[in-house]
Amino acid sequence: MIVAETKPLDEIKALLSDAEKVLVVGCGTCVTVCFAGGSREVAIMGSLLRMAGRMDGHERQVEEVTVQRQCEWEYLDAIAEQVGAVDVVLSLGCGIGVQALAEHFPNAWVVPGLNTKFMGLPLEQGVWAERCAGCGDCLLGLTGGVCPIARCSKQLLNGPCGGSIDGHCEINPEVSCAWQLIYDRLTEKGKLEVLMEIQPPRDWRTARHGGPRTIVREDLRLPEDHQAGQSMKQEA
Amino acid sequence: MSDQPSFEPQIVAFCCRHCAYTAADLAGGLRFQYPTSIKVVELPCTGRLDVLHVLRAFEDGADGVIAAG
Structure with a gap:
């Protein structure tokens, strides 16, 4: 949400x-x-x-x-x-x-x-945490379902960095190190070999770095004569 | 001070039906008096009391609110 x-x-x-x-x-x-x-x-x-x-x-x-x-x-x-x-x-x-x-x-x-x-979720009543940065090129399939874009302070693709201390981030001991979470998760699932593949530099144009984003689904669009009938704006 | 109009605060008392409201009822049965400036609102439980009820009481002119339960 x-x-x-x-x-x-x-x-x-x-x-x-x-x-x-x-x-x-x-x-x-x-x-x-x-x-x-x-x-x-x-x-x-x-x-x-x-x-x-x-x-x-x-x-x-x-x-x-x-x-x-x-x-x-x-x-x-x-x-x-x-x-x-x-x-x-x-x-x-x-x-x-x-x-x-x-x-x-x-x-x-x-x-x-x-x-x-x-964009995040409630961890418990009254506590919400960020989980998605809407980067436009989801890599959760490589990281055991833990997002390094939203949850690593440096948005590292090949972590952790030297600031990972006892599972926590150097910016704040209350912030979990996303890459420690990824490592733990992949270990638990027996998929640690996934980390052996070095991720190349990312194309950030899919994120906001490419400017405001729009999705057009031609299969869902209405024919032009129907679109004209739809009120996009209404005088208040 | 004597020529100053006396200020009698209007109080809305939100009372739990299982204790405070019952106590007020008993006080009435024993003919004890309490000021007419106290308006009692019965709640099924003070856990039902919401910030909105308190705000509405103040908005409608209450000077104070008491939650009793």
Whole structure:
């Protein structure tokens, strides 16, 4: 999932500036399960903003809504009327949700209420850890299912480095050495010989180093006459 | 000080039905008085209390909230 955290309230208040009508928009997918931007967090944010407005002598009308997924036009269509009725839309979605709202409703002013952190998983209740860097050329098949791009501080392809100390990374003793994990995993599975193959320098163009990425699946695309019928943008 | 209007804080008391709420009920049965500024909300358990309930109480004008259980 995409993992995010709420921005400090003072920063959110500054982003809202002198807006009198605010719509807080949550997302029912990733940020719901990481307790950052679901319907509950939207209700809390709404309550905080209404009280903060009163305390600051600048009362705001704060509305709340949560869509199933902020990153798909179809779900955003359902809130077009609410978006059109406010001065500022405060998105409690990830960075994709914020941009989807801004792109879908070009007349609206959309600001983020969260800081999007990483793609990861919950290790235990209340603890999330990064697991994927979205590098575009997955090599987990060579590393026993442990990603050295996301989990090695140096993103080494042939580790570990000299900073691996008792299974931990030199940058922080609380960070596990990804290459120690890889070594342990391959040992456990009897596949240590995989490490004998030296990995050549990587083509990082598949990652963000090649600029923003797009996927086009011609087999899934609709014929042009259908595409024209699909509303890509809607006036807020 | 005597000409100052007295401030009587409005308190919302979230009470567990198995202890604090029952105690308040018993106090009522014994004709003990408590201030009318205390508003008791019965919960099935104080574990049900969510930050949202506390925020809503403050938003609706409470000066203080007590969780009793």
